[in-house]
Amino acid sequence: MKLLENSAVIDPDLLRFAAAGSVDDGKSTLIGRLLYDSKSIFEDQLNNLERTSQKRGQSSIDFSLLTDGLMAEREQGITIDVAYRYFSTPQRKFIIADTPGHEQYTRNMVTGASTADVAIVLIDARKGVLTQSKRHAYLAHLLGVPHLVVAVNKMDLVDFAEDVFNKIRAEFAEFAKGLGARHVHYVPLSALHGDMVVTRGDRLNWHRGPTLLELLETLDVSADRGYDPLRFPVQLLAWPDASRGRERRGYLGRIESGTVRVGDAVTVLPSGMTSTIAAIKTLDGDLAEARAPLSITLELADEIDVSRGDMIVHQAAAEAQAQVPARRIEATLCWLHARPLDRRRPYLIKHTTSTVKAEIESINHTIDINALEPRAGAQTLAMNDIAKVGIRLYQPLVCDAYADKRATGAFIVIDPADNATVAAGMIERQSAFVH
């Protein structure tokens, strides 16, 4: 036990961030700089970059080649898909979702932001806050990314002028306030020369805040899910087998939110049946309590009917009707597939560990991603469209609003015809309609 407590202090934790922006903003250069200055680019990668850059007649190393891994991307000089990159410092391990800024923009950004703790929005200091910057920030906010870092890049091209940075910050802050974004951070930097990325340099001395890397190393993203209400979606059942040492039925899953303790009174939704936590099992022995996001096996004191897709919550919460299984939901949908929505057909919705049939009943409005304004009248949804929709579910789902809990408020839409993932959804609320 002592050992585990120690490990929690010594080990670095994990931060996932999405970098949004186009080649013009210097996003690849910024990621390259972050990796290079934190000594996370290896010699053979660097040699490769040099060779390829030379082959293309570029005089300096093109860092975008680091993340553009597919042949088609290298041939066309564009980023097609989200790439994941990894680096660590003594403080943290970082996972970067590098999302391309142009082609299929919304689709990729939404994908990268879905798991991110932080989104970096790049702004070209010469151009100021553009529609594109707002779009990036809007999508990050829509996907519930807790922290927004506004990196004002190319400060070298505006003579490292403080007033340029201040003006951009003021304008963006106004916009972020309108969005309702809570944690917004600003860093002036030059990705090309490295100022304020990993090291401070000596040309932005007026900036009192941390460098970009310092910021990423210290942002508090734990948002301690351990204190939130318990959400335990059941993934799998394990049958008792005394010969192998399993005495009771086991419910396998990951705690998506909250803390569970042995002896806790729990309710299984949607059935509403109640029991008590008899044991929390792991390969490393029984636990007295466990918190999100650990994967564990729960055993209940009573033999009740529990299956995949059910959600185990604390009894008090269930009694307070915090979670009524929903038959109708209102959600924001991002359409991700080239084949548009066909409202004549039912789709499949995968939400936590359940998959149910569903119909998109209504399109309330779409969001004009450039004007960031609602537009009425859409009859269908095409790739990269974002819309508020009403959905009728063939089976009830136990869900939360996405704004409250990402894990239990998110879903994907699958087209049963070819099993393609066609849309991503964020639950706004359970609909007021009668079931």
Added chain:
Amino acid sequence: MNSIAQHCKAASNPVHHAARVSPQRLSQLDVLESESIHILREVAAECSNPALLFSGGKDSIVLLRLAEKAFRPSQFPFPLLHIDTGHNFPEVIAFRDKRAQELGERLIVRSVEDSIASGRVVERPGAGRNALQSVTLLDAIAELGFDACIGGARRDEEKARAKERIFSFRDSFGQWDPKNQRPELWDLYNARVHAGENIRVFPISNWTELDVWQYIARERLEVPSIYFAHNREVVRRTGGLLPVSELVRPRAGERVETLPVRFRTVGDMTCTCPVESVAATVEEIIAETQTTRITERGATRMDDQTSEASMELRKKEGYF
């Protein structure tokens, strides 16, 4: 490296467990482990006939421990499958068999030699068998009716892999279409396939080489001896050290040297290069991994260096 040793769990001490509480702040290894367990359980729940690719290499050794964490005390809900190139290091094959037996899990072996003998593939003299492996793998998937294969590939290994999904769809020819992948959001994995198609699942996508070694240390996992420094006869070829064996003989003008080396990856003996090293323990390997300036595959895989897109091309044809 003491800190690593301190992380080792006290699995044999039930007194600790009775009162154990999960730590306040989870380390990155705890988070990665939980993510991987979640993925393995999703495969078990959503796929009707999965298999776990086990080669005896470090990444699949980690996969097996994660499967234990996900399913024990029950039997694994999938067999282990190895596609044997016939060019594997004997120490690794011996380890593979021993580990499968210790776990009491079923190991299925299909061999590239058989594919060559039956005329399904033609071997090009002097070429490695990594590409041929894809055919044997796809044949095994068809023969045994697998709808999902769990593999130990990581995104940090290679740039095509950096673009791969955790649940990666393969069409009825086993092909990967990197430009047309299913978007993967949150941790809502789409494992659905029609008959004949399959899914490749990579539960340790988000792990790095260092994470793997730190986990091996933390879990006190045994690995094949060739990962540790040992003296071996090698020749210098195409910028790397190539181990001399019955498959690799020194060419005219090449000098056989005996050097202290270890392998960072274990693959086809004809194209997997060791690195010079004196690291004799997992802790020393971790220290070396933390300071190395060469990527894992960059140092060790000659077949990846034949072109900039070798891995992407192989993967498109069904490689894992």
